[in-house]
Amino acid sequence: MSTVLETPARAVEPAHPSRSWAPVFALARFEARELRMTIPLFGLSILYVAWIVWDTTQRQGDYPILQDVDRATPGMPLLIGLAVMLGVNRAVLRSRRCDTDRHFDVLVVEPWRRTVAHALSIVPAVLFTAVCVLVQFIWAALKPGAAGHGSPAELAVGPLTVLLFGMLGVLLARLFRSVFAAPVILVLLLFGMLFVAPSSGSNWTSWLGPVVTESGSNPLPSDLLERPAAWHALYLVGLGLTLAVLAVLVSGGRTTVVKAAIAGSVALTVVGVVGQSAGTPAGSTPARDRATNAPEKVQTCLKRGGSTYCAFPEWTGRTADWAEVVDRVQNLAGGSAGGERLTVRQRIDATYGLTSDTLISPSTTPGQVTVGTSWGGNRVPEFAAAVASVLVAGNEKAGSSVCDARMVTIMWLALGGESDPMTALRNVRLDDSVSGSAIVLSPTESMSMSAEQTRIVVELLKKPRYSVAGKVKAKWTELTSPRTTTARVAELLGVPAADKSAAKAEADGDSCAE
Amino acid sequence: MTVMTRALLTPVLRTLPWRALAGGGATALLLAGIPRMLSGAPDPWLGLISLRGAALALALGLAFLLDDPARHITSAVPVRRPLRVGLRVALALPGAALCWTAAVFLVPEEARPPVGALTLEAIATAVFALASAALIIQRSTATEPGVAVSTGLLSTAAAAFLLLPDGWALLVSPDDPRWTDTHERWAMLLTVALAVGTRACVEPLRAWRLGSFRGRAQQAAPL
Numbered sequence: 001m002s003t004v005l006e007t008p009a010r011a012v013e014p015a016h017p018s019r020s021w022a023p024v025f026a027l028a029r030f031e032a033r034e035l036r037m038t039i040p041l042f043g044l045s046i047l048y049v050a051w052i053v054w055d056t057t058q059r060q061g062d063y064p065i066l067q068d069v070d071r072a073t074p075g076m077p078l079l080i081g082l083a084v085m086l087g088v089n090r091a092v093l094r095s096r097r098c099d100t101d102r103h104f105d106v107l108v109v110e111p112w113r114r115t116v117a118h119a120l121s122i123v124p125a126v127l128f129t130a131v132c133v134l135v136q137f138i139w140a141a142l143k144p145g146a147a148g149h150g151s152p153a154e155l156a157v158g159p160l161t162v163l164l165f166g167m168l169g170v171l172l173a174r175l176f177r178s179v180f181a182a183p184v185i186l187v188l189l190l191f192g193m194l195f196v197a198p199s200s201g202s203n204w205t206s207w208l209g210p211v212v213t214e215s216g217s218n219p220l221p222s223d224l225l226e227r228p229a230a231w232h233a234l235y236l237v238g239l240g241l242t243l244a245v246l247a248v249l250v251s252g253g254r255t256t257v258v259k260a261a262i263a264g265s266v267a268l269t270v271v272g273v274v275g276q277s278a279g280t281p282a283g284s285t286p287a288r289d290r291a292t293n294a295p296e297k298v299q300t301c302l303k304r305g306g307s308t309y310c311a312f313p314e315w316t317g318r319t320a321d322w323a324e325v326v327d328r329v330q331n332l333a334g335g336s337a338g339g340e341r342l343t344v345r346q347r348i349d350a351t352y353g354l355t356s357d358t359l360i361s362p363s364t365t366p367g368q369v370t371v372g373t374s375w376g377g378n379r380v381p382e383f384a385a386a387v388a389s390v391l392v393a394g395n396e397k398a399g400s401s402v403c404d405a406r407m408v409t410i411m412w413l414a415l416g417g418e419s420d421p422m423t424a425l426r427n428v429r430l431d432d433s434v435s436g437s438a439i440v441l442s443p444t445e446s447m448s449m450s451a452e453q454t455r456i457v458v459e460l461l462k463k464p465r466y467s468v469a470g471k472v473k474a475k476w477t478e479l480t481s482p483r484t485t486t487a488r489v490a491e492l493l494g495v496p497a498a499d500k501s502a503a504k505a506e507a508d509g510d511s512c513a514e
Numbered sequence: 515m516t517v518m519t520r521a522l523l524t525p526v527l528r529t530l531p532w533r534a535l536a537g538g539g540a541t542a543l544l545l546a547g548i549p550r551m552l553s554g555a556p557d558p559w560l561g562l563i564s565l566r567g568a569a570l571a572l573a574l575g576l577a578f579l580l581d582d583p584a585r586h587i588t589s590a591v592p593v594r595r596p597l598r599v600g601l602r603v604a605l606a607l608p609g610a611a612l613c614w615t616a617a618v619f620l621v622p623e624e625a626r627p628p629v630g631a632l633t634l635e636a637i638a639t640a641v642f643a644l645a646s647a648a649l650i651i652q653r654s655t656a657t658e659p660g661v662a663v664s665t666g667l668l669s670t671a672a673a674a675f676l677l678l679p680d681g682w683a684l685l686v687s688p689d690d691p692r693w694t695d696t697h698e699r700w701a702m703l704l705t706v707a708l709a710v711g712t713r714a715c716v717e718p719l720r721a722w723r724l725g726s727f728r729g730r731a732q733q734a735a736p737l
Contacts, residue, residue: 039662040669051677079672086665097658180534183574183664184541190672191567195548195560 023109024117031091031121038090041083045128048076052136063145063318063376065219066137070154071227073133074211077158081165081210082186084125088166089182092118092173112253115174119244122166130159145321145376148314149222153229160236161210167243174250204277207232214354219373221312224288224350228276235272241265288350295347307342315346315373322371325380328417329387332469334476337391343368344387347443362396362444370396372443379443381414381428386442388413392480400445402482405489407449409472409479411440411457416468421461434458452486452498459495468493518593519601526601531578534660535606538575539613542568546617549625561625562632562687568617569636570671572610577643577667578660579606585657596715599648610640627688631697638704643667645711652714 035041055061092115095101104114133155140146172182193209206212212232242265248258290297291312301310302319307326309319322344330338347370349358363370369390371383388410389399402410414428415421426432430439430446435454440447449457460468475492478484490497545567549560579602582588591598614636618629643663650659674684684703686696 038665040665044669044673047673047677075676079669079676082672083665083669086661086668090661090665178533179661180531180537180574180578180664183668184537184571186668187567187571187574188541188545191545191548191563194563195552 021113024113025120027109027114027117028120028123031088031118032124034091035084035087035121035125038083038087041080041087041125044079044083048080048132051076052132052139056136056139061140062143063147063374064140064143065373066141066146066148066150067154067222067225068148068215068219069137069140070150071213071215073136073155074158074161075213077129077133077161078165078211080125080129081162084122084162085165085169085172085186086182087169088118088122089169089173090179091121092170093177093179096177097179110252112248112251112258115170115248115251115253118170118173119167119247122163122170125166126159126163129162130156133158145318147318148219151222151229153233154227156233157211157229157236160233160240164210164236164240164243167240167247171243171247171250174247207235207276208273210236216354217357217374218348220348220350220354221291221314221373224285224291225354226285226288228278231272231275233272235269235276238265238268238270238272242269288353291348291350295345299346306339307344310343310345311371312346312348312373318375319344321375322383325384326369326387329384329391329413332413332416332465332472333388333391334473335480337476337480338473340367340391342387342390344371345369346371346373348373360444362400364395364397366395368396370443378427378441381418381424382441382443384414384418384424385410385428385440385447386444389442389447396444400442400447403448403450404482405453405484405486406480406482407447407453408456408460408486408489408493410447411449411453412460412468412472415457415461416465422458425457425461450486455498456486456490456493456495460493519597522591522593522598522601526598527605529582529584530602530605531581531660534578534581535575535609538571538573538578539609541571542575542613542617543620545571546620549621556622556625558625558627559687561621562627565617565621565627565632566635566685568614569632569639570667572613572617572636573639573643573667574664576606576610576640577647577663578658579603579644580647580651581658581660583657585651586655595652595717599715603644631688631693631700634697634700634704638700638707639667639671641704641707641711642670645707645714648711648714652716652718 095104104111109117137150137155141150169182172185175181176185207228212227214227242262245258245262245265249262295312296310298312299310300313300316301308302316303309304319304323305327307323309322311319326342326344330340330342343365345363345368347360347363349356349360352358360370360372367390369383369387371386372379386396386399389402390396391413392406392410393399393402399410411425415424418424422434426434428440429449430441435451435458437448437450437454440449471493472479478492479489484492487497545564548564549556552560580599614633618626618632646666647659647663650656650662656662678684680692682699683692684696684699686692690696
């Protein structure tokens with residue numbers, strides 16, 4: 001408020017045209033406060049903070065992969081940027097709307113300095129976004145299950161998007177003297193971005209958009225991402241500066257500094273575009289090939305209990321979680337399987353980069369279990385099912401083609417040690433059911449269980465663990481033989497037989513006819 | 515009343531924000547025309563996006579419909595607010611309908627999403643914009659709510675696109691199993707917007723206003 005009173009007082013000394021930047025900063029401070037108080041920005045900021053809290057406290061976010069977390073941050077800043085752009089656009093045009101333009105002609109602050117002040121008023125919003133992004137990332141990184149490395153360039157995309165949109169708002173206000181121009185151009189830009197550059201990252205034009213999300217179902221080690229994140233950040237900085245300096249230029253700032261600044265920022269943008277247009281490689285690179293086909297060359301192996309756990313360097317901290325599941329499953333197994341030395345190996349298919357969604361083929365090495373790069377939630381019972389199938393069938397390839405009564409043993413081993421086995425059963429089955437036949441997910445190829453097998457497994461899971469565990473250990477040889485029928489397994493484990501017709505149909509199904 | 519309406523017709527026609535309306539309409543047609551301009555086989559997803567863009571652009575234009583810089587001067591005319599607002603809406607309606615029809619036909623037939631459902635979305639968006647504008651006018655001293663409404667509309671649309679949880683989704687594609695449920699929600703939204711809009715068109719009886727402090731802030735703002 002005081003600035004409003006001060007400035008006219010300075011204006012009465014035309015003999016010494018004040019070249020001080022103090023009024024510019026004062027105006028920037030005032031405009032920043034006005035911007036903060038606009039309803040859309042205020043509302044969206046609250047929404048943003050709420051979303052961060054909600055998103056980070058979600059249970060499936062318990063084992064975050066930091067190189068994926070950083071890439072997921074710029075979604076909400078896009079919204080903030082949108083509100084900032086429209087807000088600042090309105091602020092620049094306020095004097096025109098209120099018809100006070102001619103009053104400003106008597107002030108020492110020339111129009112181009114006012115533009116600078118408006119551009120500076122965006123800075124607090126950018127800083128706010130940066131803080132939010134940092135909090136989101138650090139919160140995820142502090143979780144005990146966090147793995148991987150974040151990239152500062154990826155984290156910078158969110159705040160830089162806000163900066164870019166804000167500068168665009170200032171420039172549009174200086175180019176088009178109508179409040180209607182900004183929303184319409186924004187709509188055109190947003191939809192144009194959807195049309196021209198689907199944000200898959202394979203094309204160099206898609207990297208011209210502010211946010212390039214590439215997401216696949218399987219996280220990759222950070223050194224295999226091959227995203228030109230730093231070049232992209234440079235491009236965003238350059239573009240934001242270019243827009244700001246253009247706005248200054250349009251509103252009459254023709255000093256040498258401004259001209260130099262525009263040359264510099266355009267150069268930055270061009271360097272960024274050239275640097276990023278290599279984009280993400282669509283095909284394979286030597287590093288990706290090595291990680292896909294010969295992971296043992298890059299992995300670190302740790303011994304825990306009797307088993308060996310081989311993980312990519314960023315995931316070695318997670319071996320303890322895997323060992324816990326392996327121990328739980330192995331404790332329930334009988335015969336030699338109870339003491340078998342397993343090798344748990346992390347495998348990925350990085351050939352086609354992030355966006356590919358390929359299934360990993362099951363390994364044929366005896367006693368080797370595959371584990372993926374994500375963990376937590378459904379991934380835990382899926383891994384347990386894979387461990388159980390290797391214990392029962394010998395290797396993963398054989399385990400994934402089991403369709404006889406051994407499936408009952410596999411599923412009980414996998415889930416019997418869980419604290420909430422019925423939920424785990426629901427999670428591990430593709431259709432989230434606990435009756436009827438279904439596909440059972442695993443880190444590699446899925447397995448299938450029939451309706452009768454499901455019924456027996458559900459009955460077993462309802463019984464106390466120790467009563468079933470004794471029977472499983474005692475009858476281990478017969479339970480893991482491919483020749484044992486489902487009815488016999490039910491009898492061995494003390495589950496009442498199903499009615500005749502169902503049992504008959506099941507006996508036919510036991511032969512793996514499909 | 516008819517005499518009054520006829521007398522009002524010309525001045526209202528002249529004070530309509532033609533540039534904003536024309537801009538919105540032109541943007542809508544431009545967006546709807548994009549799938550035809552692109553080479554290659556028509557993509558249904560592109561058709562859906564472009565029609566949604568057209569609906570949003572049209573609603574943005576309509577958000578400025580109730581802008582009237584002379585509102586405080588003309589508030590003394592012996593015509594009640596519903597008629598004044600209704601006249602504006604009635605004058606803009608044929609143009610908007612024509613524009614939407616043109617936009618629908620601009621999208622190639624193979625790429626065109628279900629027209630009825632998309633029209634429902636477009637109408638709901640437009641009525642939402644108009645109702646917000648009417649509400650701002652009724653509850654504040656603002657004469658030109660267009661900017662605020664367009665900002666709010668864009669923010670809401672972007673937030674709805676990015677943030678709505680699965681169970682509440684509004685923007686899904688026709689092959690999604692939630693398509694019907696979503697359009698029930700759109701119809702609900704339209705009903706609510708219509709009710710609020712109608713309520714906002716009546717003359718406020720009490721001087722309960724949002725904008726009293728904002729008006730003061732604006733007076734203090736210029737530097």
